[in-house]
Amino acid sequence: MKERGLLIVLSGPSGVGKGTVRKALFSQPDIQLQYSISVTTRKPREGEVDGVDYFFKTREQFEQMIRQNELLEWAEYVGNYYGTPIDYVEKTLQEGKDVFLEIEVQGAMQVRKVFPEALFIFLAPPSLSELRKRIEMRGTESEDLIRDRLQAAKEELEMMDAYDYVVENDQVELACERIKAIVMAEHCRRERVAQRYKKMLEVE
Amino acid sequence: MKERGLLIVLSGPSGVGKGTVRKALFSQPDIQLQYSISVTTRKPREGEVDGVDYFFKTREQFEQMIRQNELLEWAEYVGNYYGTPIDYVEKTLQEGKDVFLEIEVQGAMQVRKVFPEALFIFLAPPSLSELRKRIEMRGTESEDLIRDRLQAAKEELEMMDAYDYVVENDQVELACERIKAIVMAEHCRRERVAQRYKKMLEVE
Numbered sequence: 001m002k003e004r005g006l007l008i009v010l011s012g013p014s015g016v017g018k019g020t021v022r023k024a025l026f027s028q029p030d031i032q033l034q035y036s037i038s039v040t041t042r043k044p045r046e047g048e049v050d051g052v053d054y055f056f057k058t059r060e061q062f063e064q065m066i067r068q069n070e071l072l073e074w075a076e077y078v079g080n081y082y083g084t085p086i087d088y089v090e091k092t093l094q095e096g097k098d099v100f101l102e103i104e105v106q107g108a109m110q111v112r113k114v115f116p117e118a119l120f121i122f123l124a125p126p127s128l129s130e131l132r133k134r135i136e137m138r139g140t141e142s143e144d145l146i147r148d149r150l151q152a153a154k155e156e157l158e159m160m161d162a163y164d165y166v167v168e169n170d171q172v173e174l175a176c177e178r179i180k181a182i183v184m185a186e187h188c189r190r191e192r193v194a195q196r197y198k199k200m201l202e203v204e
Numbered sequence: 205m206k207e208r209g210l211l212i213v214l215s216g217p218s219g220v221g222k223g224t225v226r227k228a229l230f231s232q233p234d235i236q237l238q239y240s241i242s243v244t245t246r247k248p249r250e251g252e253v254d255g256v257d258y259f260f261k262t263r264e265q266f267e268q269m270i271r272q273n274e275l276l277e278w279a280e281y282v283g284n285y286y287g288t289p290i291d292y293v294e295k296t297l298q299e300g301k302d303v304f305l306e307i308e309v310q311g312a313m314q315v316r317k318v319f320p321e322a323l324f325i326f327l328a329p330p331s332l333s334e335l336r337k338r339i340e341m342r343g344t345e346s347e348d349l350i351r352d353r354l355q356a357a358k359e360e361l362e363m364m365d366a367y368d369y370v371v372e373n374d375q376v377e378l379a380c381e382r383i384k385a386i387v388m389a390e391h392c393r394r395e396r397v398a399q400r401y402k403k404m405l406e407v408e
């Protein structure tokens with residue numbers, strides 16, 4: 001039996017650049033992750049291909065998928081549905097491949113209920129290092145600006161509580177490196193390797 | 205105040221290639237780890253420099269270091285003492301730098317008592333993948349050989365219990381990549397990043 005793959009969930013506050021990081025990650029030639037294509041009811045944009053960018057569905061089809069529990073997570077944005085088909089995720093994990101999801105924060109919380117063993121990566125804006133700079137430059141910055149940044153950092157801190165890792169998106173390339181390192185490291189976790197050993201020893 | 209560095213301990217069964225992996229790791233130009241130089245009572249070999257390869261000490265000096273609790277871990281091999289000076293480790297961690305130790309299994313257990321928060325990486329021989337191959341080729345291999353491999357795997361499994369990560373030393377370059385990934389990933393762990401956020405927010 002194949003060892004089950006890892007489910008990696010990238011999420012974070014809106015506008016942080018999740019899509020940009022995901023695209024950069026999957027444009028790398030050596031990437032070993034399987035991207036789970038979302039289902040949507042929005043119309044394809046020019047150049048978008050069904051089954052590559054999205055699975056395009058009607059509202060009726062999508063609502064049927066919801067009723068039949070075919071979606072791992074879903075949400076409605078500006079009048080359109082977006083969701084993750086559970087069968088692809090489950091099948092690919094069973095094949096021993098790592099699956100990558102890039103979804104909204106609410107979706108990530110839904111995934112956690114079904115796959116508590118998944119890796120949850122919070123993509124954070126570079127506000128912390130910016131904040132540090134601003135505090136260091138105190139006097140040359142307005143107190144209002146510093147207060148806004150501190151408020152944003154407080155909100156991020158609360159959000160990240162449900163995640164295993166936090167990757168700061170200060171540079172897209174660096175964020176990709178960190179995500180790949182997390183996946184590689186998780187494959188080396190003793191519990192996982194020991195399980196492989198145990199399975200092998202049971203052969204005897 | 206600087207954030208404390210990580211203490212990374214590489215260990216594993218003797219003969220697995222710990223020294224080779226450590227040398228390959230530190231020959232990389234981008235390496236951010238600080239290597240903790242060991243103290244020894246053995247004579248310098250040709251080309252070895254005091255303070256670079258080892259700190260060379262007399263038995264009297266070494267035994268005094270033991271008595272004065274100046275060693276994080278130590279052991280005696282074939283008539284010579286080897287040990288890790290605790291002051292360098294502690295000072296470097298306080299400076300916010302990651303410290304790397306490459307030590308024997310017994311030494312690693314000593315380090316765990318003093319620094320339970322350290323990262324313990326077990327370097328494993330490629331016996332598991334070899335074992336897999338041998339089992340797959342059953343019929344062409346002697347049963348004795350398979351039995352020996354299974355016994356070795358059982359012993360490794362027991363040893364690795366006290367470690368956080370297991371890195372298979374199938375290829376030295378790949379083992380180095382895995383170790384670097386583990387260090388990078390550990391810096392992204394939510395608990396650590398959240399602590400940075402909290403410290404920053406206390407500034408206010």
